[in-house]
Amino acid sequence: MGRAYRAGRVARFLWSGWAGFSGLAVFAAVWQLGAEAYGSFVLPAPAETIQTLFKLAADPDNRMLVLSTSLRALAGFSLAAVFGTMAGVVAGYHPAIMRLARPQVTLLIGVPPIAWIVLLMIWFGMGAGTVIATAAIAALPLVFVGAAEGIQTRDRGLEEMARMAGLSWLARLFQISLRQMLHAVFPALVMALGTAFKAAVMAELLANAGGIGGALANARSALDVEAALAWILLSVIALISVEYGIVQPLRAEAEAWREAAQPWGVRR
Amino acid sequence: MTLLQLKAVGHVYLGRPVLEQVTLQVSQGEMVALVGPSGCGKSTLAQIAAGLIIPRHGQVERGYARCAFVFQEPRLLPWATLEANVALGLSGLPVARSERRTRIAAACDRVSLEESDWQKFPSQLSGGMRQRTALARALVADPDFLYFDEPFTALDAALRRRMQDLVVVTASDSGKGGLFITHDMHEALRICHRIAVLDRYGHGILDCVSVPETPGHRSEEMIFETARKLISDHPLFAVVEEHDERRLA
Numbered sequence: 001m002g003r004a005y006r007a008g009r010v011a012r013f014l015w016s017g018w019a020g021f022s023g024l025a026v027f028a029a030v031w032q033l034g035a036e037a038y039g040s041f042v043l044p045a046p047a048e049t050i051q052t053l054f055k056l057a058a059d060p061d062n063r064m065l066v067l068s069t070s071l072r073a074l075a076g077f078s079l080a081a082v083f084g085t086m087a088g089v090v091a092g093y094h095p096a097i098m099r100l101a102r103p104q105v106t107l108l109i110g111v112p113p114i115a116w117i118v119l120l121m122i123w124f125g126m127g128a129g130t131v132i133a134t135a136a137i138a139a140l141p142l143v144f145v146g147a148a149e150g151i152q153t154r155d156r157g158l159e160e161m162a163r164m165a166g167l168s169w170l171a172r173l174f175q176i177s178l179r180q181m182l183h184a185v186f187p188a189l190v191m192a193l194g195t196a197f198k199a200a201v202m203a204e205l206l207a208n209a210g211g212i213g214g215a216l217a218n219a220r221s222a223l224d225v226e227a228a229l230a231w232i233l234l235s236v237i238a239l240i241s242v243e244y245g246i247v248q249p250l251r252a253e254a255e256a257w258r259e260a261a262q263p264w265g266v267r268r
Numbered sequence: 269m270t271l272l273q274l275k276a277v278g279h280v281y282l283g284r285p286v287l288e289q290v291t292l293q294v295s296q297g298e299m300v301a302l303v304g305p306s307g308c309g310k311s312t313l314a315q316i317a318a319g320l321i322i323p324r325h326g327q328v329e330r331g332y333a334r335c336a337f338v339f340q341e342p343r344l345l346p347w348a349t350l351e352a353n354v355a356l357g358l359s360g361l362p363v364a365r366s367e368r369r370t371r372i373a374a375a376c377d378r379v380s381l382e383e384s385d386w387q388k389f390p391s392q393l394s395g396g397m398r399q400r401t402a403l404a405r406a407l408v409a410d411p412d413f414l415y416f417d418e419p420f421t422a423l424d425a426a427l428r429r430r431m432q433d434l435v436v437v438t439a440s441d442s443g444k445g446g447l448f449i450t451h452d453m454h455e456a457l458r459i460c461h462r463i464a465v466l467d468r469y470g471h472g473i474l475d476c477v478s479v480p481e482t483p484g485h486r487s488e489e490m491i492f493e494t495a496r497k498l499i500s501d502h503p504l505f506a507v508v509e510e511h512d513e514r515r516l517a
Contacts, residue, residue, distance in 0.1 A: 157343050160320055164337040164415075165405065166360030179347055257347040261391035 009252060009259070044226040053230040062215070062234075069211035070238045072128055073200035076135025077193050084140045084192070085185065088147025089178070098148060108141045117203050131203040131211070138199035139192035146188025150181030179254075186251045193247060197239040212238075269296045271332045271413050271445035272317055278325035279312055286312055287470040290326070296412075299439065299446040299483065300476075301456035303505075304466035310449045311340075311417050313466065317447060318415050332413035332445065336406035340418045342398040344390040350376075350401050351386040357408040375408035378438050396427040400434070407438055414439050414446040420455070432458050436484040453495040453505065459483055465504050474504045 028046045035045040044052075056062045091098040116137050120130040154177055162172045204213025212235045219228040252259075272294040279287040287309045294300045304310050315321045317328060318337050336357065344353045354372050363371065376386065379400040390398055399419060406414060416435070420428045436459055439446055450456050456463045457479055464476045479486075479494070498505040 157339070157341065158345065160315075161337070161339060161343040162356070162359075163320065164318060164335070165356045166334075166409070167356070168360070171359065176345070179345070255347070257389040257391065260389045261346070 005256075009256075013252075041225065044229060049226055049229045049233065052226045053233050056227070056230050056234065065211050065215055066234050066238050068128075069131075069197075069200055069204060069213065069235065070242060072131045072204075072211065073135050073193075073197045073239075074242060076132045076200060077139055077196035079132070079136040080139035080143050080192055080196065081189060083136075084143025085147045088144045088149075088185075089151055089181070091144070092148040092151025092154075092181070098152075101144070101148075105141045105144060108137065113138050113199050113202060114206070117206050120203075121207050126207045126209055128209060130207045131200050131209050131213075134203035135196040135200040139196040142188050142192040142195060143185070146185045147181060150184030151177060153184065154180040182251075182254050183258075186247070186255070189247055190243060193243055194239060197235060197242075201235050269331060270294070271296050271298075271330070272447065273329040273331070274313070274317060274326065275329070276326040277313070277316055277323045277328065279309070279316060279321065280324045281312075285470070287316070287323075288325075289472045290466070290470070292464055292473055292476075294413075294445050294447060296445050297443045298462065299414075299444075299448055299460045301448045301450055301460035301463045302466055303451055303453065303456055303463055305468055306451060308466050308468055309470035310451075310466055312470075314415050314417050314447055314449050330413075332411070334409055334411040335413040335415060336409065336411040337415040338402055338406050338417070338419045340421055342390070342402040344398055344401055344405075346390050349387050349389060350381065350393065350397075353390070353401055354404045354408050357405040361409055371408050371410075372404075375404040378407060379404045379434055395423060396431070399423060399431060403431070403434060403438070412444055414444055416446065416448040416450075418449050418451070428455075433484075435459050453499060454491055457491045457494055458486065463498075475502075477502075 031043070031046045035043045040048065057066075087101065091101045113134060117130065117134050120133045120137075124130045124133060158176050158180070159172055162176050167175065201211070201213045201216065203209065204211040205217050206213075208214060208217065212231055216228055216231050219225075219231060270293055272292075274290055274292045277287060277290045278285065290313060292300070292302075302310050302313065312321065314337075316323045317330075318335060319328070319330070320337075345356065348356070351372060354375055355368065357375070358368060358371065373383070376383070381397065381400055381404060385393065385397065390401070393401065402419070420431045423431060432455055435448075448456065448460055453463075460479060460483065462476055462478050465474045466472075467474050477498070481490070500506075
């Protein structure tokens with residue numbers, strides 16, 4: 001895979017962005033209708049919100065708030081990605097461990113994030129630790145299930161082939177099993193990243209830990225709907241930047257063969 | 269020199285014996301076909317011989333230094349290019365980078381895979397090219413013993429014939445030893461030096477027949493006539509054409 005291939009892939013992705021923009025345009029039109037029906041106090045118009053967003057983004061302090069939330073969410077997501085993948089791989093290989101782990105996963109998914117925030121505020125205080133831990137706990141079960149599913153559904157025939165080709169068990173783990181796991185892990189990572197951002201903003205808001213959540217709390221007390229919507233848009237932009245700046249390029253690199261397998265009409 | 273010796277090998281699946289008292293010997297430079305009806309345990313026996321399955325009874329003695337296995341399906345890594353898939357056959361061998369490329373090129377050349385296709389993924393290759401890639405992967409490390417487990421079953425007649433010729437040139441005629449699992453008598457007669465018939469219920473090798481002349485030098489008439497004679501006149505070979513799959517449970 002040369003530079004030309006990668007450049008072509010990026011160009012195709014950017015070109016496909018038109019479809020995304022048209023979807024956003026429809027959403028903005030519906031938003032505009034709502035704004036006209038209910039008035040700007042309840043639902044400000046998209047143009048006004050975007051103007052407020054630019055004003056907020058122009059202030060370096062606000063940019064630091066967005067960066068702080070992004071870094072916290074990313075830290076929580078990274079913890080979940082590392083530990084969730086490791087635990088998922090072990091559980092995927094050992095059905096007995098999977099049976100033991102299933103109830104814990106159900107427990108983690110079943111407990112609402114707000115309950116974790118209360119507990120974590122008591123354990124870690126009102127700082128970044130609570131936000132990172134909340135994001136990690138919220139994202140971990142998704143990564144765990146994805147990794148375990150990826151390992152459980154792997155093609156064992158490829159491992160037999162690799163064994164006959166002379167690969168050691170460690171080489172088989174990294175070159176065969178973990179590679180096969182990626183098809184299930186990447187969608188789980190995308191979900192986990194979104195969950196980590198949502199949980200981080202919520203934890204910041206409830207724990208008064210600054211960041212976008214803190215700014216949202218301020219907008220709520222001032223009944224500034226326009227600013228609240230602008231902050232929500234900023235958090236979505238931060239999430240999209242991380243997803244399309246880190247996760248999706250990694251996925252495109254690791255799963256280039258899938259694109260090659262797609263029919264021409266699907267690829268373009 | 270004996271490259272593979274199976275001594276009274278037996279195996280059990282889910283408490284039910286699938287192979288019993290199977291004894292077979294393969295010498296250097298000899299390709300042995302193992303034929304038998306579907307479900308008689310041919311693939312299990314090949315996997316036991318190759319070390320993929322540990323037998324419940326008996327002994328397996330391997331006199332070869334390195335072996336390769338060509339499976340029924342190509343079993344290519346879908347995320348790796350044709351070249352990377354062939355290179356997988358060199359795993360565990362201390363081969364310098366420059367020599368690595370030379371050996372990959374030689375293996376691809378032997379199975380007529382053109383360099384313009386080396387960077388393609390398996391999904392971009394035809395069925396025949398995939399199976400040829402699997403054959404190149406098996407040949408790249410120059411093994412002294414080859415296992416084939418019905419490798420051409422899914423291919424059409426013309427491609428199958430071409431692949432059989434490739435096996436004759438690259439394996440049967442090159443002094444390597446091998447075990448070729450098939451239920452096609454013509455394929456066995458075209459490729460192998462000897463044909464062993466496995467019992468319908470896996471209860472040992474019923475008979476082992478040497479095929480006249482060497483692979484690659486047999487005429488089509490001789491192959492068809494011998495196959496007809498073996499199936500119609502030899503009661504043991506009649507079971508090869510049976511299609512009633514043995515049930516495990």
